[in-house]
Amino acid sequence: AQKVTQAQTEISVVEKEDVTLDCVYETRDTTYYLFWYKQPPSGELVFLIRRNSFDEQNEISGRYSWNFQKSTSSFNFTITASQVVDSAVYFCALSEARGFGNEKLTFGTGTRLTIIP
Amino acid sequence: DTAVSQTPKYLVTQMGNDKSIKCEQNLGHDTMYWYKQDSKKFLKIMFSYNNKELIINETVPNRFSPKSPDKAHLNLHINSLELGDSAVYFCASRTSLQETQYFGPGTRLLVL
Numbered sequence: 001a002q003k004v005t006q007a008q009t010e011i012s013v014v015e016k017e018d019v020t021l022d023c024v025y026e027t028r029d030t031t032y033y034l035f036w037y038k039q040p041p042s043g044e045l046v047f048l049i050r051r052n053s054f055d056e057q058n059e060i061s062g063r064y065s066w067n068f069q070k071s072t073s074s075f076n077f078t079i080t081a082s083q084v085v086d087s088a089v090y091f092c093a094l095s096e097a098r099g100f101g102n103e104k105l106t107f108g109t110g111t112r113l114t115i116i117p
Numbered sequence: 118d119t120a121v122s123q124t125p126k127y128l129v130t131q132m133g134n135d136k137s138i139k140c141e142q143n144l145g146h147d148t149m150y151w152y153k154q155d156s157k158k159f160l161k162i163m164f165s166y167n168n169k170e171l172i173i174n175e176t177v178p179n180r181f182s183p184k185s186p187d188k189a190h191l192n193l194h195i196n197s198l199e200l201g202d203s204a205v206y207f208c209a210s211r212t213s214l215q216e217t218q219y220f221g222p223g224t225r226l227l228v229l
Contacts (some may be wrong), residue, residue, distance in 0.1 A: 031218040039158075045207060045220035052216070089158055095216055100167045104150070104175070105209075105218055109159040 002027045004094050006108035013082055014116050021077040021111045023092030029053075031097040034068065035105065036077045040088040079113075081109065087115045120144050121221035123208050131199060131229045136225045138193045140208030147213055148167040148172075149191040151183060154223070163206075166191055167213070198228045 003026040025034065028111045036048040049059060051068050059066045063080045079086050092108040121142045129187040130136055142149065150173075151163040165173035169185040180196045191208060 036218070043205065044222045047217055048220060050217050091160065094156075100148070100172065100213060102165070102172055104162040104165065104173055104215065110158050
């Protein structure tokens with residue numbers, strides 16, 4: 001069975017500080033996919049990034065960066081120079097490769113990030 | 118030009134009523150899902166459909182019945198609503214060719 005753990009329930013930082021959101025996953029599969037989604041106060045779920053298990057390259061997109069380490073089963077998310085608009089609940093999720101609708105997203109419990117102006 | 122849309126956005130109803138939530142995607146995807154987000158923000162899959170065929174049914178009470186009239190639509194009908202059904206219900210879709218699921222805006226259901 002797959003499992004995603006986000007140990008940080010809530011984080012508050014002052015604007016312009018850097019912040020890292022932790023994600024640890026468990027799976028028995030060798031092929032799987034990791035995701036981060038953002039849920040702002042308005043409630044929608046916004047896709048941020050997908051990573052497959054064969055690609056451990058770190059990724060940077062503007063102020064966002066992701067660090068994927070298979071050795072520690074972690075997929076951490078860093079926001080650099082945080083802004084108030086980054087305030088949201090962030091979910092890490094895992095999907096095992098099954099095909100034809102058999103793959104499901106298993107979500108972590110989310111980390112509520114508050115950026116203090 | 119909304120990608121995944123849901124109606125209604127809000128639904129307030131009495132216990133025991135029957136209600137439906139509709140989902141439509143214009144992305145040309147062939148796989149659609151229903152997820153439930155409870156009051157603690159925990160997200161859990163309920164159903165998946167691939168090309169109108171039910172694939173995943175994640176031990177959901179049979180008061181919940183999904184229906185997919187075509188690949189672009191996945192509706193959720195709930196009979197005999199209970200207080201515990203209060204939640205946000207999200208529809209999502211993806212193509213079989215890649216793994217990312219795109220979510221609708223959610224339907225906030227409140228059962229009184």
